[in-house]
Amino acid sequence: MIAPAHPQWITRMYPGKVGRDHLGLGSVSSDQILPTLSPGINMLTIHPRYFSFYVFLLDEYWRRDLPRSAEAFSRFYRPRECIFSIGASLCERPEHDRVTTIVGAQKTEGLARRALPAYDPGFNYIKSDLGGYGLYYRSVMAELEVIYPGGPKPLPYPLDVPSKHGKTIAAAFRRAIQHTRYYRDYFDHPDQPVPREVVQEYIHTACLCQLQREDAPDRKLLLDTFLHGGDARAAAARRETLRLFLDLTAQTDGSAVDQNAFRQLLLFGAEMGGATYTPQEPVALTYRRWRLYQAREYYAFALNGLWWHLCDWGIAEQGDLRPLPIEAFHEHIRGLLTFDPLAHQLGMAAPGLGPNASFARLLSWLRSTVGVDEPDFDALCLLDAPIHEHRLYTLAYDEASNDPQIFVPAMLALLALTYLRFGLPARWLEPDWPIAQMGADGRLSLDGFVKSLHHRLTRQAPTIADVARWLYDEYIIQQHLTVATSKLPENTFRFQREGHRLRFVNLYNSLQFNDSRFDALSTTLHELGLCGDLQIASHPLTTDGAQLLATGDLP
Amino acid sequence: MSEVQLPNQLNGPWDHLLILTYGMDLPFFEYALLRELPARCRNRIVLGDGAHLLEISEAHARDGLARAMNHRYVAEGIFSPQAAHAKLIMLTNPTQGRRANASYFACSAVFCWVTVNCSTFAR
Numbered sequence: 001m002i003a004p005a006h007p008q009w010i011t012r013m014y015p016g017k018v019g020r021d022h023l024g025l026g027s028v029s030s031d032q033i034l035p036t037l038s039p040g041i042n043m044l045t046i047h048p049r050y051f052s053f054y055v056f057l058l059d060e061y062w063r064r065d066l067p068r069s070a071e072a073f074s075r076f077y078r079p080r081e082c083i084f085s086i087g088a089s090l091c092e093r094p095e096h097d098r099v100t101t102i103v104g105a106q107k108t109e110g111l112a113r114r115a116l117p118a119y120d121p122g123f124n125y126i127k128s129d130l131g132g133y134g135l136y137y138r139s140v141m142a143e144l145e146v147i148y149p150g151g152p153k154p155l156p157y158p159l160d161v162p163s164k165h166g167k168t169i170a171a172a173f174r175r176a177i178q179h180t181r182y183y184r185d186y187f188d189h190p191d192q193p194v195p196r197e198v199v200q201e202y203i204h205t206a207c208l209c210q211l212q213r214e215d216a217p218d219r220k221l222l223l224d225t226f227l228h229g230g231d232a233r234a235a236a237a238r239r240e241t242l243r244l245f246l247d248l249t250a251q252t253d254g255s256a257v258d259q260n261a262f263r264q265l266l267l268f269g270a271e272m273g274g275a276t277y278t279p280q281e282p283v284a285l286t287y288r289r290w291r292l293y294q295a296r297e298y299y300a301f302a303l304n305g306l307w308w309h310l311c312d313w314g315i316a317e318q319g320d321l322r323p324l325p326i327e328a329f330h331e332h333i334r335g336l337l338t339f340d341p342l343a344h345q346l347g348m349a350a351p352g353l354g355p356n357a358s359f360a361r362l363l364s365w366l367r368s369t370v371g372v373d374e375p376d377f378d379a380l381c382l383l384d385a386p387i388h389e390h391r392l393y394t395l396a397y398d399e400a401s402n403d404p405q406i407f408v409p410a411m412l413a414l415l416a417l418t419y420l421r422f423g424l425p426a427r428w429l430e431p432d433w434p435i436a437q438m439g440a441d442g443r444l445s446l447d448g449f450v451k452s453l454h455h456r457l458t459r460q461a462p463t464i465a466d467v468a469r470w471l472y473d474e475y476i477i478q479q480h481l482t483v484a485t486s487k488l489p490e491n492t493f494r495f496q497r498e499g500h501r502l503r504f505v506n507l508y509n510s511l512q513f514n515d516s517r518f519d520a521l522s523t524t525l526h527e528l529g530l531c532g533d534l535q536i537a538s539h540p541l542t543t544d545g546a547q548l549l550a551t552g553d554l555p
Numbered sequence: 556m557s558e559v560q561l562p563n564q565l566n567g568p569w570d571h572l573l574i575l576t577y578g579m580d581l582p583f584f585e586y587a588l589l590r591e592l593p594a595r596c597r598n599r600i601v602l603g604d605g606a607h608l609l610e611i612s613e614a615h616a617r618d619g620l621a622r623a624m625n626h627r628y629v630a631e632g633i634f635s636p637q638a639a640h641a642k643l644i645m646l647t648n649p650t651q652g653r654r655a656n657a658s659y660f661a662c663s664a665v666f667c668w669v670t671v672n673c674s675t676f677a678r
Contacts, residue, residue: 009558013561499614
């Protein structure tokens with residue numbers, strides 16, 4: 001028996017998505033390197049006082065005779081975080097000057113600006129059931145053992161519970177706010193509007209910015225959490241990174257440092273604004289690890305830049321309408337591998353390097369710009385060199401980046417600089433090198449790149465065009481296909497192989513660094529009362545900060 | 556007339572799968588379509604144009620994207636003087652089956668609008 005059949009259209013499924021990290025390079029930094037360097041502080045957990053506030057809410061919930069379910073906790077949690085969010089947007093304390101990334105502020109900031117006589121705790125301030133706790137902080141609070149996570153078996157508790165240390169933090173936060181009218185008269189009545197002056201009185205002591213004050217009852221407890229919480233090895237790594245940041249903070253006092261300056265200070269020991277940094281001996285190894293992280297960011301930027309150019313070329317050549325031969329792209333790239341336009345753009349003498357020049361000549365030219373032999377290159381190729389990573393990175397954002405005659409050689413030169421700094425076998429034996437090896441499991445490690453290039457340069461005499469072909473075949477085309485395939489059924493392909501051709505997809509591509517956690521780490525230090533705000537010129541260390549820098553720990 | 560969500564057509568109590576296609580996008584088959592098949596469907600065969608299979612096999616030998624080929628399913632080429640470009644999905648068990656034939660489909664993450672003729676049959 002056969003059921004009748006009719007022709008039908010099939011649904012267009014798996015539509016192309018913009019996606020991100022199309023070569024899988026960013027995930028190595030965000031999922032492997034940065035969690036190793038700064039465990040328990042990530043780019044979204046900016047404010048340490050949220051630890052106090054959230055564990056306080058959790059503790060208050062468990063102190064009441066309420067149903068023990070995720071829904072009941074959400075009902076308890078949301079109105080109280082809503083008022084906190086409105087309050088933090090209303091805060092006028094002098095310490096609040098540069099507090100950003102308040103959970104829910106996208107909606108509550110506008111509400112606060114209207115200066116309403118009273119605020120409704122039931123306002124839908126965020127989509128997520130558990131607001132900033134569920135979205136950002138819960139996992140790190142569990143990692144630092146402020147809470148014990150709950151949920152379906154095999155987890156031991158049906159809901160999250162405060163740890164013993166977490167209860168102490170909650171009690172300290174309670175001491176800070178227990179005399180406020182909000183806590184006394186409104187906290188247990190989430191259905192009642194809260195007058196603006198009540199919210200303001202509450203946030204006067206509860207706000208994120210108030211933790212840095214010496215008299216904040218939860219500050220020392222949170223300091224202890226960040227210095228010693230969770231796994232002992234992770235806590236040690238976190239202490240080392242905080243100490244490194246304090247060293248950098250102390251040496252740059254007088255100059256504002258933002259993420260861009262931080263990246264330059266890591267790689268070059270100086271930044272365009274004039275600040276300089278030389279790590280003290282106790283933080284030297286941590287500094288070298290962070291420096292390798294930043295070197296990898298430039299390396300990743302160069303590869304993403306080459307990928308970006310391939311996608312750009314494919315769409316310009318109408319590769320979304322019919323597949324284009326890969327060989328045609330290689331020919332296109334050959335035509336761009338002349339380094340004179342790049343040198344001209346940088347104000348340097350033309351090196352006369354073309355696609356058929358050996359890659360070794362390109363390396364020689366780069367070495368000659370700082371006038372040194374290979375072993376000294378890393379030490380001498382600094383911000384005052386005529387060509388260095390940051391200049392090439394900046395160039396990519398200039399008008400010149402629209403000119404592939406400059407852009408493609410610049411990205412290749414950036415990779416060549418990476419090789420010159422880290423391509424010496426002796427360097428691979430140093431104790432910080434495991435950072436460079438991260439990403440070896442199916443992604444593109446810095447270690448793999450410099451070793452593969454070293455192997456090629458010692459066994460063969462590849463031309464610049466040979467190296468470009470190798471990079472495009474193995475580091476760009478194959479890697480994108482591998483990464484996009486691993487994300488299926490989410491379709492983030494920008495091109496797909498059809499035999500020896502590529503069919504392109506016309507979707508937006510971005511080209512930028514990934515977050516270095518600089519904002520989160522510097523804000524954490526500042527709000528824990530260890531130093532001033534790094535993004536303001538004057539950012540001296542406090543007594544606690546100086547002691548932590550000197551001894552590596554606090555009692 | 557309603558549209559067919561083709562990958563969902565693979566769901567069901569099937570023991571056997573046969574796909575005929577021209578271009579074999581094996582990574583797409585492995586990462587997106589295989590997961591739709593029930594565990595009991597052990598006999599999975601994908602046949603495509605032989606010359607095209609040789610071409611993509613060369614690429615996959617380098618990129619490693621078709622890792623389950625000839626392990627979790629059989630992929631083979633049809634070598635004929637002309638291109639082999641029949642398009643068919645057949646799913647069967649001892650008592651029933653489902654067949655979809657079309658002008659262009661299945662093994663591509665970049666789906667096109669195509670007509671498909673789905674029918675079910677039973678003993």
